[in-house]
Amino acid sequence: MTDTLVKFDRVTKRFGDFTVLKDLDFEVKKGEKVTIIGPSGSGKSTVLRVLMTLEPINEGVVYVDGRPLWHEEKNGRLVPAGEAHLREMRRSLGMVFQQFNLFPHMTVRRNLIEAPVRVLGLSRKEANKRAEELLAMVGLTDQADKYPQQLSGGQQQRVGIARALAMRPQVLLFDEPTSALDPELVGDVLKVIQQLAEEHDLTMLLVTHEMDFARQISDRVCFFDQGTVCEEGPPEQIFKTPKNQRTREFLHAVLHPNE
Amino acid sequence: MWDYLPALMQGAWITLELTFWSTLAGAFCSFFFGLGRGSRNLLLKSVSVAYIEVFRGTSLLVQMFWIFFALPLMGVRMSPMTAGILALSLNIGAYGAEVVRGAIQSVIRSQYEAAKALNFTPRQALWFIALPQALPEMLPPFGNLIIQNLKDTALVSLITLSDLAFRAESLRNLTQDSTTIYTLVLFMYFGMALMLTAIMKLLERRVGRWRGTGAR
Ligand SMILES: Nc1ncnc2c1ncn2[C@@H]1O[C@H](COP(=O)(O)OP(=O)(O)OP(=O)(O)O)[C@@H](O)[C@H]1O
Ligand SMILES: [Mg+2]
Numbered sequence: 230m231t232d233t234l235v236k237f238d239r240v241t242k243r244f245g246d247f248t249v250l251k252d253l254d255f256e257v258k259k260g261e262k263v264t265i266i267g268p269s270g271s272g273k274s275t276v277l278r279v280l281m282t283l284e285p286i287n288e289g290v291v292y293v294d295g296r297p298l299w300h301e302e303k304n305g306r307l308v309p310a311g312e313a314h315l316r317e318m319r320r321s322l323g324m325v326f327q328q329f330n331l332f333p334h335m336t337v338r339r340n341l342i343e344a345p346v347r348v349l350g351l352s353r354k355e356a357n358k359r360a361e362e363l364l365a366m367v368g369l370t371d372q373a374d375k376y377p378q379q380l381s382g383g384q385q386q387r388v389g390i391a392r393a394l395a396m397r398p399q400v401l402l403f404d405e406p407t408s409a410l411d412p413e414l415v416g417d418v419l420k421v422i423q424q425l426a427e428e429h430d431l432t433m434l435l436v437t438h439e440m441d442f443a444r445q446i447s448d449r450v451c452f453f454d455q456g457t458v459c460e461e462g463p464p465e466q467i468f469k470t471p472k473n474q475r476t477r478e479f480l481h482a483v484l485h486p487n488e
Numbered sequence: 489m490w491d492y493l494p495a496l497m498q499g500a501w502i503t504l505e506l507t508f509w510s511t512l513a514g515a516f517c518s519f520f521f522g523l524g525r526g527s528r529n530l531l532l533k534s535v536s537v538a539y540i541e542v543f544r545g546t547s548l549l550v551q552m553f554w555i556f557f558a559l560p561l562m563g564v565r566m567s568p569m570t571a572g573i574l575a576l577s578l579n580i581g582a583y584g585a586e587v588v589r590g591a592i593q594s595v596i597r598s599q600y601e602a603a604k605a606l607n608f609t610p611r612q613a614l615w616f617i618a619l620p621q622a623l624p625e626m627l628p629p630f631g632n633l634i635i636q637n638l639k640d641t642a643l644v645s646l647i648t649l650s651d652l653a654f655r656a657e658s659l660r661n662l663t664q665d666s667t668t669i670y671t672l673v674l675f676m677y678f679g680m681a682l683m684l685t686a687i688m689k690l691l692e693r694r695v696g697r698w699r700g701t702g703a704r
Contacts, residue, residue: 281605319607330602334620334698343616344606376698396606 232259233292234432235280235400240289242275242456249275251456253289257400262426262433264443264464267453268479273436276453277402280434281324282315293321294399323398327405329389331377337364337388338373341395349396356395363391367421383414387421394425401425403435415439422446440483444468452476492659492669499655500676506569506641506651507680510576511634517581518630522588523614536585543582548640551575556647572644580637587629591622624696631688635681652676 235257242250249272257263265273278284279291282298290307291298300307301314310318332340341360345351351359364370367387377385386406393401406422407415419442426433426446437443443450444464451461452473460473471477517539524536543551552575556568566574595618603613645654656673660666 281601283601283604316607316609319604322605324605326598326602326605328598330598332599332602332617332621344608347612347616348607378699392606 233257234259234261234294235434236292237276238290238292240279240286240291242272242279242284242286249456250279250286253457255451255458257432257434259399260430260432261449262447263435263449263451264447265434265436265451265453266438266440266443266479267451267459271453272456273453274404275456277324277404277434277436280400281322281402282319293318320396321399322402323393323396323400324402325386325389325393325404325406327408329377329382329385329409331385331388331392333377336374336376337369337380340377340388340392344392345395359395360391363394366394366424367391368417381414382410383417386410386418390418390421390425398431400432400434403433403437405436405438407437407439438483440468440480452479454479492663492665492672495655495659496652496669496672496676499650499652500680502649502651503638503641503653503677504680506572506576506644506649507634507638507684509573510580510641511637513573513577514580514584514633514637515630517577518584518588520585521581522585522592525585525589526592539578540582540585543579544586548575548579549643549646551579552643552647568644568647568649571647572641572649576637576640576644579640580633583633583636584630587626587633588622591625592618594625595621624692624699627688627692627695631685631692634684634688638680638684639677 233256235255237250237253237255240250240253240255241248242253253272253276255276265276267273275284279286280293280298286299290300296318297307297310298318299310299315301310302308332343335343338357338360341363342353342356345356345359346353360373361370364373367390369384369387369391372380372384372388377388380388386409390406403422407418410418419439422433422435423442423446425431433446435443435447447464449461450464450467452459452467452471452475454475460467460471460476467476468480471480521536521539524532525540527533527536552572555566555575556571559566559571592614599617599621600613603617608617641651642653644651645657650658652673656669660669663669
């Protein structure tokens with residue numbers, strides 16, 4: 230058996246009366262690169278936000294590295310987790326946001342240094358060294374002392390990726406990392422993510438509408454619909470021979486929007 | 489006209505002193521109670537809400553009289569200067585607290601989410617992420633409050649402090665030269681207000697530097 234790193238066990242998430250995730254079973258293995266595709270409102274972002282502990286769940290259990298994320302064990306029973314447990318669990322997770330969410334009042338360098346210093350307790354020197362390596366990796370060495378709004382969207386998103394990596398997470402979550410970008414800037418960001426996928430054993434969970442990209446980088450593609458995994462499999466199978474009717478319809482609609 | 493100036497200048501100095509100290513202490517109250525109001529600690533929260541409501545809901549004059557005339561009867565005595573500064577700063581602090589709270593609330597949720605994703609504690613997120621972004625938002629309303637504070641200092645003449653307004657009134661009683669004296673006083677208050685506005689503008693530019701787009 231290969232190691233499972235992330236596991237959703239019959240997870241239900243509701244917003245008021247509206248059920249976003251319905252009895253969701255879903256797994257990601259260590260080092261696996263998984264993309265989630267699916268129509269708008271199907272709960273793709275919610276899966277990532279639940280994992281990043283930004284949205285609590287209503288039922289079921291989420292496991293990260295074998296430990297319940299939203300629960301802790303007390304007297305053999307699972308009870309809702311306290312802040313201390315959540316903080317500890319968050320150490321293995323990192324997230325790249327659609328709107329980048331960089332800290333606008335900090336330079337690029339400080340965006341990368343602040344959390345490693347304040348949260349991980351690194352020295353400024355160590356954190357700075359780490360930041361420079363990451364900036365070199367995303368090709369932004371010369372932008373270190375600029376403020377985020379002085380950068381293009383594509384550059385900002387690469388900073389966003391570097392900022393998440395600076396915390397050395399085990400799992401990196403990407404929520405439509407290129408959706409807010411002008412088309413000509415998408416390529417640079419995808420290149421960085423692809424390089425990450427190829428050169429690191431980082432586990433990646435990625436929501437995207439870039440189908441070609443999903444096909445290239447993922448080990449597995451999951452088609453989400455109405456809060457559950459409707460179909461999943463290797464990219465070749467999902468894109469070439471989808472078994473499910475709804476998968477076929479969705480792919481047809483995205484790949485041939487003008488028909 | 490030049491005969492009036494020394495006395496008026498002495499008064500203006502008192503006015504400036506009052507404004508300076510009460511603004512400083514008022515800023516402290518603003519942050520303390522403004523943050524306290526958003527705190528998860530129920531005691532701190534209720535104290536803050538009570539403070540803000542009481543001091544915004546009653547007039548400065550009454551607050552000043554209470555501190556200067558009622559408190560001594562309960563055994564707490566202070567100089568007119570201290571009483572004046574205390575009343576002014578508590579009053580301005582109540583309005584300032586609302587400014588602080590509003591500015592912090594205006595920091596968008598996604599910034600807190602980014603902070604959480606990087607595993608900052610809620611307190612770290614407040615101090616290192618939210619507050620620095622809220623600060624430039626606070627400065628323009630703070631500027632207004634400081635000018636308001638300067639004008640409010642005139643009320644301290646009623647608790648025997650010889651500030652600018654007090655000096656003007658005594659000079660007028662002496663000479664009956666209302667026009668000259670009050671015109672002078674008008675310009676002196678206006679001059680002080682201009683000075684404060686200029687200082688605030690400088691501060692705004694410094695604190696909000698990161699907000700300017702393009703080259704720094
Ligand atoms: N905070 C919230 N309160 C109420 N409803 C919400 C909230 N967040 C999301 N939803 C609803 O939950 C559903 C799923 O949202 P989610 O963001 O996960 O969809 P998605 O698959 O990421 O869609 P998209 O492709 O548009 O990003 C949507 O119908 C959305 O309106
Ligand atoms: Mg989404």
